[in-house]
Amino acid sequence: MKRLATLLLAAAACIAAPAIAQEIGFTASDTLQLPRDTFFGAVAGVATNSKGHVFVYSRTGTPVMTLGGARSFVRGGSVLTEFDETGKYVRSIGKNLYGALAAAAVRVDRNDNVWIVDTYSGMVIKFDPQLRILMMLGRKPESIDVPATPNTGRAATGAPPASGMKSDLFEGPTDVAWDTNGNIFVADGTGNARVAKFDRNGVFVKSWGSRGSDNDQFSTARSIAVDTTGNVYVADRGNNRIQVFDNDGTYKSSITTAGNPQAICISPGTHQYLYASNSNPVNDIDMGGEIYKLELSGTVVGRFGRAGRQIKEFNAVNAIDCRTPNQLYVAEMGSWRVQKIALQ
Amino acid sequence: MKSHLAASAALSLLLSTVSAYPQVAATAFNSAPDLAYEAVPGFFHGIPAGDYMGELQGVATNSKGHVFAFHRGPNTRLWEFDQTGKFVREIGKDFYGFMFAHSVRIDRHDNIWTVDEGTNVVTKFDPTGAKVLMVIGHHPDAAQGPVATSRAPNAPAEKYTLCRPTDVAWDQQDNIFISDGYCNNRVVKYDRNGRFLAQNGSEKVGKGENEYNLPHGLQVDHAGNVYVADRGNARYVVLDNNLKWKTSYNNVGSAWSACISEGPHQYLFATNSNPNGNAPGSWKIGGQIYKMELDGTVIGKFGHAGKLEPGFQVVHMMDCRDPNQMIAGEIESWRMQKFVLKGSK
Numbered sequence: 001m002k003r004l005a006t007l008l009l010a011a012a013a014c015i016a017a018p019a020i021a022q023e024i025g026f027t028a029s030d031t032l033q034l035p036r037d038t039f040f041g042a043v044a045g046v047a048t049n050s051k052g053h054v055f056v057y058s059r060t061g062t063p064v065m066t067l068g069g070a071r072s073f074v075r076g077g078s079v080l081t082e083f084d085e086t087g088k089y090v091r092s093i094g095k096n097l098y099g100a101l102a103a104a105a106v107r108v109d110r111n112d113n114v115w116i117v118d119t120y121s122g123m124v125i126k127f128d129p130q131l132r133i134l135m136m137l138g139r140k141p142e143s144i145d146v147p148a149t150p151n152t153g154r155a156a157t158g159a160p161p162a163s164g165m166k167s168d169l170f171e172g173p174t175d176v177a178w179d180t181n182g183n184i185f186v187a188d189g190t191g192n193a194r195v196a197k198f199d200r201n202g203v204f205v206k207s208w209g210s211r212g213s214d215n216d217q218f219s220t221a222r223s224i225a226v227d228t229t230g231n232v233y234v235a236d237r238g239n240n241r242i243q244v245f246d247n248d249g250t251y252k253s254s255i256t257t258a259g260n261p262q263a264i265c266i267s268p269g270t271h272q273y274l275y276a277s278n279s280n281p282v283n284d285i286d287m288g289g290e291i292y293k294l295e296l297s298g299t300v301v302g303r304f305g306r307a308g309r310q311i312k313e314f315n316a317v318n319a320i321d322c323r324t325p326n327q328l329y330v331a332e333m334g335s336w337r338v339q340k341i342a343l344q
Numbered sequence: 345m346k347s348h349l350a351a352s353a354a355l356s357l358l359l360s361t362v363s364a365y366p367q368v369a370a371t372a373f374n375s376a377p378d379l380a381y382e383a384v385p386g387f388f389h390g391i392p393a394g395d396y397m398g399e400l401q402g403v404a405t406n407s408k409g410h411v412f413a414f415h416r417g418p419n420t421r422l423w424e425f426d427q428t429g430k431f432v433r434e435i436g437k438d439f440y441g442f443m444f445a446h447s448v449r450i451d452r453h454d455n456i457w458t459v460d461e462g463t464n465v466v467t468k469f470d471p472t473g474a475k476v477l478m479v480i481g482h483h484p485d486a487a488q489g490p491v492a493t494s495r496a497p498n499a500p501a502e503k504y505t506l507c508r509p510t511d512v513a514w515d516q517q518d519n520i521f522i523s524d525g526y527c528n529n530r531v532v533k534y535d536r537n538g539r540f541l542a543q544n545g546s547e548k549v550g551k552g553e554n555e556y557n558l559p560h561g562l563q564v565d566h567a568g569n570v571y572v573a574d575r576g577n578a579r580y581v582v583l584d585n586n587l588k589w590k591t592s593y594n595n596v597g598s599a600w601s602a603c604i605s606e607g608p609h610q611y612l613f614a615t616n617s618n619p620n621g622n623a624p625g626s627w628k629i630g631g632q633i634y635k636m637e638l639d640g641t642v643i644g645k646f647g648h649a650g651k652l653e654p655g656f657q658v659v660h661m662m663d664c665r666d667p668n669q670m671i672a673g674e675i676e677s678w679r680m681q682k683f684v685l686k687g688s689k
Contacts, residue, residue: 091394
């Protein structure tokens, strides 16, 4: 019952949509071509590289748990798929990847390295453009407890949940971003509620945030992006805001004009835009779902789309790619697909 | 309230507890001279496209220089590389004795031994990996559903049942020594046919003589002495061939793994592995590998903690058959790296 109540509360938060904004016309298409008999599951992440290749990190099946071992081990459940610039299938990895359990995000950095974030393995993995592993942050838990205990924090650190545990072990990480110096920012996330900063070599620098609704606190840190001046934008879903921090994590402001954000993206170029999705919950298409285009100041340029199951409607958008001006890819947890969006 | 939404949706994956990350200061750190080991970038190659090594638990070479890697990737897998570092084959795909890798070692006859802490089994393969020659330990029985995680004290140690064993070694008579392990805290000696001879320690955790807190690896020198990496106590324990306590070395850090080289003058290598989940400021602590005389005299050190090569992320096992050609296997960067002493062959 308590859980139902919290779901309703979260749903209510979604309804609190911002003021009317100008509608932006757009077209949508489902362009990615998977091999026959291959399907996406809930699509957590989508990102393009500089050549226009599209990377999709999707929950494709159920993680498998061993029976009758010294402990219970889990593996499998998510696949990273690459498509070329025309949407043609190139390859997929993940079945043989120890850290692939439940996809959270994929992002491509400015050197075309591909990064995945996995919420259950608690790992952030950096691949080179050929998808060879370069670096990893966090560590997959060795085994799971039976029966599964509520989210009580990681036994390795003894930290209580959502306490802003300051280490490089993550608890439900959701997203990753970089500044122009290569510093790494991890949104961590749904289990913990903080942002962790690492230098380009993966050395832990600092961590900020904990569960709450004050400035510097997060309900959940669901998505993260960094602008060219190094400011860090965090989608604080549950608190109906995007918090903006400077490069060292000092709170600057909150953007409250884009609903309850689940996915954000900052476009490249000299005039950067911020896209934010007021995503509907996966169990309801009668609220929210629109995506906002904003100035970095938070001023709304316009909005487009609504929740729904059809093409040109959005169902629990969890990621936005905005590398190309006015052309987006959006990943949907509710409708298990990626849509290519052209804004007018 | 809202926080419970995410919390309730999250699978709770908890790191099974190791009793401690003691991470005591390695007192030899400052005084030991630096040794000129140089990384060989990209030495290991040829892994099939789309395939990945997982957490690298075990690494060992045979007399021909072939390298065997036992890793969690994500099924536990045993891979063979040739002496040039090129991938050769996978051994034991979907083998009943593989569930959660911990160690691989090659005996003086080039037989391949794996230690698996998920199946609680130590397996001896022939040198080609085609035939199973011996199984020690008891694979837990088939279960009809998830088995509840045990919160009870460790059950009394038994002769032939291992409890999350960690490593295997042999003396020159081919007696078998097993460190056992995460839920026993003992060293066991079996004869060459796998019959129980002796044990040191018990299921209980301790820090005194003849006690262990996670014996995490072991090696045997040519004289038959046994060297145990007593990780939870951050010390190396030395036993005689009948498992009688001799001494311990506690000045080389976290004591994750032991390696003793071959040849007329044997050396002991010790790894002061950095812990996972480093807190801020701890990144420069540890990571180095110490080279020692068997009597515990520290000769020097090399290596450091770091996410990127040639840094180490939690060295779990070393191969030092040739003491001038080291291979270090890392858990947290899912890789193994080769190091060659500058000026050696």
